[in-house]
Amino acid sequence: MATNSLRLIQVADLHLSAGHEHHLDNWRKVIAWAQREKPDIVVVNGDLVMNDPDCEADHAFARAEIGRIGIPCRFLPGNHDIGDNVLSGKMAQRMNAERVERFRRIHGEDRWRFAAAGWHFVGVNSQLFDSGGSVLEAEQWDWLQRTLGEAAGKPIALFTHKPLFLDHPGEHDADDPSVRQSCLDRASRERLMTLARGHNVRIISAGHKHQTRTFSLDGIYYFWGPSTACVNGAPSALHWGAREVGFIDFRFGPHGFEHRVVGADFLFRHENYVRKLNAGE
Numbered sequence: 001m002a003t004n005s006l007r008l009i010q011v012a013d014l015h016l017s018a019g020h021e022h023h024l025d026n027w028r029k030v031i032a033w034a035q036r037e038k039p040d041i042v043v044v045n046g047d048l049v050m051n052d053p054d055c056e057a058d059h060a061f062a063r064a065e066i067g068r069i070g071i072p073c074r075f076l077p078g079n080h081d082i083g084d085n086v087l088s089g090k091m092a093q094r095m096n097a098e099r100v101e102r103f104r105r106i107h108g109e110d111r112w113r114f115a116a117a118g119w120h121f122v123g124v125n126s127q128l129f130d131s132g133g134s135v136l137e138a139e140q141w142d143w144l145q146r147t148l149g150e151a152a153g154k155p156i157a158l159f160t161h162k163p164l165f166l167d168h169p170g171e172h173d174a175d176d177p178s179v180r181q182s183c184l185d186r187a188s189r190e191r192l193m194t195l196a197r198g199h200n201v202r203i204i205s206a207g208h209k210h211q212t213r214t215f216s217l218d219g220i221y222y223f224w225g226p227s228t229a230c231v232n233g234a235p236s237a238l239h240w241g242a243r244e245v246g247f248i249d250f251r252f253g254p255h256g257f258e259h260r261v262v263g264a265d266f267l268f269r270h271e272n273y274v275r276k277l278n279a280g281e
């Protein structure tokens, strides 16, 4: 890795499965792009597997396919990898210690940090937030506070599968679980944003929504990175960001960062709702 610059790509929501070839076409295109462009590191920001967090075969398949990229990767779990803290029609399995352990065994640590190019990079397991007082959640909060402090004022880019909010940071938790599962709960968000503001967090980059959105608010740049696999909702559904597939190409240096959202022009925009309708769901 060059010491004064870092080219990092965020890929998210790969939704790969051993059982069928959905989305593998796009992932192979991402690999070809990466082998040409040679980024230094890949952040795989959750939802590696298609659907079922307990499908060992899908985890093994995703691990092997991601490994073909031949570039160092850091992984974060999504709701489809280890279950969720909000149960809805989109995910009926709850996050638990066994599922976290499986993720760690197959993909590696579910939270991590490293420093490069004058920046600190921190990945958190968003599925632990609001998990009903789990030991894992308490451990992560302690670790996060310590880790942000160790950056000693250097700029920090924070990665999390779920975005912090939908409309604005002060919003209440939605009553509808299928909306509520879209982002962090209000209490965890407030705690995380207090830490972020106190430690020079400059970037918060998420996946999960399969929508592309980039904006700044009060000194922090928020990214909703697209899925490499598919868009989810029908065109008539409420969307906050662009219905596009792709990934984010970041370049970090001592004086700041640049980004491009790439891939919408050469990946297939697989439409999840079309396949569901076609299957009679």
Ligand SMILES: [Fe+2]
Residues within 6 Å of the ligand: 013, 015, 047, 078, 208, 209, 210, 227
């Ligand atoms: Fe996803």
Ligand SMILES: [Fe+2]
Residues within 6 Å of the ligand: 046, 047, 078, 079, 080, 161, 207, 208, 209
């Ligand atoms: Fe997700």
